[in-house]
Amino acid sequence: MGETNFLIKLLGDNLITVLLISALPLGFLVVYALLAILGELKISAWMQERVGPMRTGWKGVLQPLAEVIKLIQKEDITPDAANKPLYNLAPYIVFTGAYAAFAVIPFSEFFVPSGINLGLFYIFAVGSIGAIGIVMGGWASNNKYTLLGAMRSVAQLISYEIPGAMAILSIAVLSSSLNMQEINKAQTGWFWNWFMFGGPGSYEKLWVIPFTLGLTLIYMIASLAETNRTPFDIPEGESELVAGYHTEYSGMKFAMFFFAEYANMFVVAAVLVTAFMGGWNSPFGSFLSGPLWGAFWFIGKSFFVIFVQIWLRWTLPRLRVDQLMYLGWKILLPVSFICFLFVSLFRMLN
Amino acid sequence: MNETKKIQLEYSQMESDRMRLNVGPQHPSTHGVLRLEVEIDGEIVTEVIPHIGYLHRCFEKHCEKMTYPQVIPYVDRLDYISAMNNEWPYVMAVEKLLEIKVPEKVEYIRVIMAELNRIANHQIAVATFGLDAGAFTPFLYFFRDREYILWIMEKCSGARLLFNYFWIGGLAHDVYPSFKQEVLDAIKQVRKTNAEVMNLLIYNKIFIDRTANIGILPADVAINYACSGPTLRGSGVKWDLRKDDTYSIYNRFDFNIPVGKGEVGQLGDCWDRNIVRMYEMEESCKIIEQAVAQMPDTGDVKEAIPAKLRPPKGAEIYQRAENPKGELGFYVVSNGTEKPDRIKARGTSFVNLSVLPVISKGYMFADLILILGSIDIVLGEVDR
Numbered sequence: 250m251g252e253t254n255f256l257i258k259l260l261g262d263n264l265i266t267v268l269l270i271s272a273l274p275l276g277f278l279v280v281y282a283l284l285a286i287l288g289e290l291k292i293s294a295w296m297q298e299r300v301g302p303m304r305t306g307w308k309g310v311l312q313p314l315a316e317v318i319k320l321i322q323k324e325d326i327t328p329d330a331a332n333k334p335l336y337n338l339a340p341y342i343v344f345t346g347a348y349a350a351f352a353v354i355p356f357s358e359f360f361v362p363s364g365i366n367l368g369l370f371y372i373f374a375v376g377s378i379g380a381i382g383i384v385m386g387g388w389a390s391n392n393k394y395t396l397l398g399a400m401r402s403v404a405q406l407i408s409y410e411i412p413g414a415m416a417i418l419s420i421a422v423l424s425s426s427l428n429m430q431e432i433n434k435a436q437t438g439w440f441w442n443w444f445m446f447g448g449p450g451s452y453e454k455l456w457v458i459p460f461t462l463g464l465t466l467i468y469m470i471a472s473l474a475e476t477n478r479t480p481f482d483i484p485e486g487e488s489e490l491v492a493g494y495h496t497e498y499s500g501m502k503f504a505m506f507f508f509a510e511y512a513n514m515f516v517v518a519a520v521l522v523t524a525f526m527g528g529w530n531s532p533f534g535s536f537l538s539g540p541l542w543g544a545f546w547f548i549g550k551s552f553f554v555i556f557v558q559i560w561l562r563w564t565l566p567r568l569r570v571d572q573l574m575y576l577g578w579k580i581l582l583p584v585s586f587i588c589f590l591f592v593s594l595f596r597m598l599n
Numbered sequence: 600m601n602e603t604k605k606i607q608l609e610y611s612q613m614e615s616d617r618m619r620l621n622v623g624p625q626h627p628s629t630h631g632v633l634r635l636e637v638e639i640d641g642e643i644v645t646e647v648i649p650h651i652g653y654l655h656r657c658f659e660k661h662c663e664k665m666t667y668p669q670v671i672p673y674v675d676r677l678d679y680i681s682a683m684n685n686e687w688p689y690v691m692a693v694e695k696l697l698e699i700k701v702p703e704k705v706e707y708i709r710v711i712m713a714e715l716n717r718i719a720n721h722q723i724a725v726a727t728f729g730l731d732a733g734a735f736t737p738f739l740y741f742f743r744d745r746e747y748i749l750w751i752m753e754k755c756s757g758a759r760l761l762f763n764y765f766w767i768g769g770l771a772h773d774v775y776p777s778f779k780q781e782v783l784d785a786i787k788q789v790r791k792t793n794a795e796v797m798n799l800l801i802y803n804k805i806f807i808d809r810t811a812n813i814g815i816l817p818a819d820v821a822i823n824y825a826c827s828g829p830t831l832r833g834s835g836v837k838w839d840l841r842k843d844d845t846y847s848i849y850n851r852f853d854f855n856i857p858v859g860k861g862e863v864g865q866l867g868d869c870w871d872r873n874i875v876r877m878y879e880m881e882e883s884c885k886i887i888e889q890a891v892a893q894m895p896d897t898g899d900v901k902e903a904i905p906a907k908l909r910p911p912k913g914a915e916i917y918q919r920a921e922n923p924k925g926e927l928g929f930y931v932v933s934n935g936t937e938k939p940d941r942i943k944a945r946g947t948s949f950v951n952l953s954v955l956p957v958i959s960k961g962y963m964f965a966d967l968i969l970i971l972g973s974i975d976i977v978l979g980e981v982d983r
Binding site for chain 1: 618620628642729730731732733734736739740743799800803805806808809963964965966967968
């Protein structure tokens with residue numbers, strides 16, 4: 250484990266190191282969430298020819314901090330008719346699901362909190378925990394809108410996990426590993442070695458590039474649905490369901506749902522970057538590569554993916570629930586099967 | 600109301616529990632304080648009952664206690680996003696009772712103002728319709744452009760929304776010197792944004808999927824329910840009071856009446872109702888351009904305003920005009936004093952809303968919101 254984690258090398262394998270390793274992604278997550286909220290505010294403002302928040306700090310950069318403070322101060326309301334234990338537990342379960350995935354995210358060549366061999370599988374497993382929390386919250390609020398939102402959320406998750414998993418499975422086939430670090434190492438070199446462009450190999454890989462590009466797109470779409478972002482924000486669909494499953498939540502519990510959404514955005518972006526976009530590898534071969542540059546490239550690429558998510562959110566209208574099912578089951582799933590088949594065939598013949 | 604109605608619908612294969620859901624009066628997408636009692640089977644709407652009256656302000660009773668000019672601010676507050684258009688039929692009705700001939704310049708300014716307000720109204724209608732579908736950005740583009748129109752109106756009347764600008768026999772104020780140029784600039788901006796929104800929203804694949812073949816309103820149903828305005832024209836019926844019962848000076852202008860054609864779905868769906876509004880904005884721009892070119896520069900806008908306002912006893916009139924949302928009419932009865940005996944308004948939104956329960960059955964819950972958005976109601980006019 251020492252070779253994948255600089256903290257263990259530095260401080261030795263003891264309890265404090267383990268705690269530090271578990272806490273490091275949390276620290277990153279807090280900073281990232283503030284940045285992402287600011288990004289969301291400013292990018293949407295930029296797209297809509299507004300200026301966005303301008304009063305808090307220089308050009309409004311402290312706005313996310315102000316919002317967090319506001320949410321902490323707010324009264325924490327629990328509806329009388331709610332099922333209190335489940336209602337109070339739900340936001341934390343959603344956040345646990347999102348944060349647990351950080352355990353296997355390889356930030357750099359020398360830092361991954363836990364370099365287990367089933368990394369990709371683990372991410373998909375813990376990713377589904379969030380849905381349980383959403384159903385709990387939606388049902389325990391004892392409100393018809395939240396119940397509808399929760400039902401939609403589960404239906405959506407099931408229909409999009411499968412095409413997403415198929416896309417990831419093809420990466421497992423190409424890299425012959427489920428370990429996130431191994432997948433990254435398999436893509437070393439220039440950017441055409443990324444699995445998005447068929448992975449390393451000679452000119453024969455031209456055959457497989459359309460399929461890997463298609464799989465990248467499929468995973469991108471599936472990940473949008475998984476994080477409930479527009480055009481798939483149906484569980485929250487504000488125009489019909491008010492705020493969906495978190496209608497009744499306020500204060501810190503609402504903040505946890507919000508936090509979990511942003512954490513999930515980073516997780517799916519990180520998986521996309523790791524599986525298809527070379528992870529911590531520099532796009533320019535050995536130029537600007539190394540452990541620290543690795544972290545830079547990884548976070549930079551992830552932020553780019555998050556930017557695309559924000560961009561899509563402020564551009565597209567929302568799909569309807571049956572159209573989402575249609576897209577998931579009748580378009581993405583068959584296409585992902587075909588792509589998977591060809592990728593496997595290519596791998597077998599090579 | 601306690602008994603659950605059993606509606607046999609072909610999509611309901613199994614007997615399932617139906618849920619009654621109160622949408623509104625506090626809900627982000629009911630466009631005001633409308634309450635819809637919705638019965639849903641899963642996500643499918645089986646019954647819709649609109650409950651109105653949350654914004655009832657006794658408009659008609661109030662008018663009986665006011666003198667004729669004092670009614671105008673109340674008329675503004677019916678359909679508060681197209682106040683200029685509301686004032687017009689009322690002012691025309693009283694002018695006809697008093698047999699006042701309005702000066703030429705006033706007619707042109709009224710046409711320009713009414714058409715500018717029509718554009719502003721349709722901008723809000725399309726913007727909120729897009730918002731109901733989940734598209735937030737076009738909403739803000741439209742609101743940015745609407746400011747140019749509101750600025751012009753503010754400079755003329757002193758108010759942004761509730762103008763009290765059309766007076767009986769004339770106008771409250773004359774227009775300002777750079778009026779014509781600013782109107783033309785505003786039109787230019789409207790056209791630019793409309794072209795952009797056509798690309799960004801109207802012909803977006805997701806938007807078409809969401810709105811085409813939804814809430815189909817056949818022409819005969821629309822006529823039976825007395826729908827008017829874009830709601831009726833979206834069903835392919837060419838009926839516009841500016842042409843069919845022409846008033847003021849509309850016969851001097853060259854413009855078309857856009858109707859729904861079922862371009863991407865069936866005739867009379869939500870997309871058709873919406874696209875009619877987009878095309879109508881362009882027609883309004885054409886009218887304004889012609890009116891600006893023909894408008895006389897000289898003339899007193901207040902010369903025909905009567906000092907004494909007493910229509911003959913027993914005189915009555917029904918005057919209607921083409922509001923952005925449809926036919927708005929006022930029935931005015933005089934009793935010989937300076938206060939009207941009775942005023943009855945035919946609210947467009949109220950009549951158009953009555954068709955909602957008929958056309959929204961059997962669609963998904965998310966579609967119901969879009970169907971409501973495509974009818975384009977303003978609760979101030981529904982409840983009055």
